[in-house]
Amino acid sequence: MSSLTKNNKLSAPMMLLHNINHRVRYQKGLKVSHIFVAAKGVCACGCKKPLTGRQKKWASRECNDKAYNTLAIVKGNNRAIRKALFRKEEGFCRHCGVFDSKWQADHIRPVQNNGGGYGIENFQTLCESCHNEKTRDQMESHRTKISSQQTFKVSNVLIYAAGEAA
DSSP states (O other), X not given: OOEXXXXXXXXXXXXXXXXXXXXXXOOTTOOHHHHOOOOTTBOTTSSOOBOOTTOSSXXXXXXXXXXXXXXXXXXXXXXXXXXXXXXXXXXXXTTTOXXXXXXXXXXXXXXXXXXOSOOGGGEEEEOHHHHHHHHHHHHHHHHHHXXXXXXXXXXXXXXXXXXXXX
């Protein structure tokens, strides 16, 4: 599964992430074979258990289930994300600590910042008010970034146009 590192970058020690578009929320067409590749004689889930007998990819049913649950989360399956997140955080807001029966699954790294297509480590439980606040802050930041880029483009055009007129 992928994980957040100290510098807030996502890493994936056992998954191949080159088949994933991190700029989108849902990974259509993604298959378990795209992200879990079996090394000869070792389980593909990353547990490093040896494969025995007729096993070709998974060392146990638990490994198989873990891989398919991870696939569902990476693909953006809301039911799988919410189930795993509730198991992990039990509906308590990670920001304010309050239990909210209407808790929301939030991407820690937003999809607009390449946060799509990761495991449960890129999700957190937020209450409705904290989620709304975080979303509002991100939208303000995004608008400011876009408007400053537009201002730069317009300034360059005006400077160029003014230079031609002279």
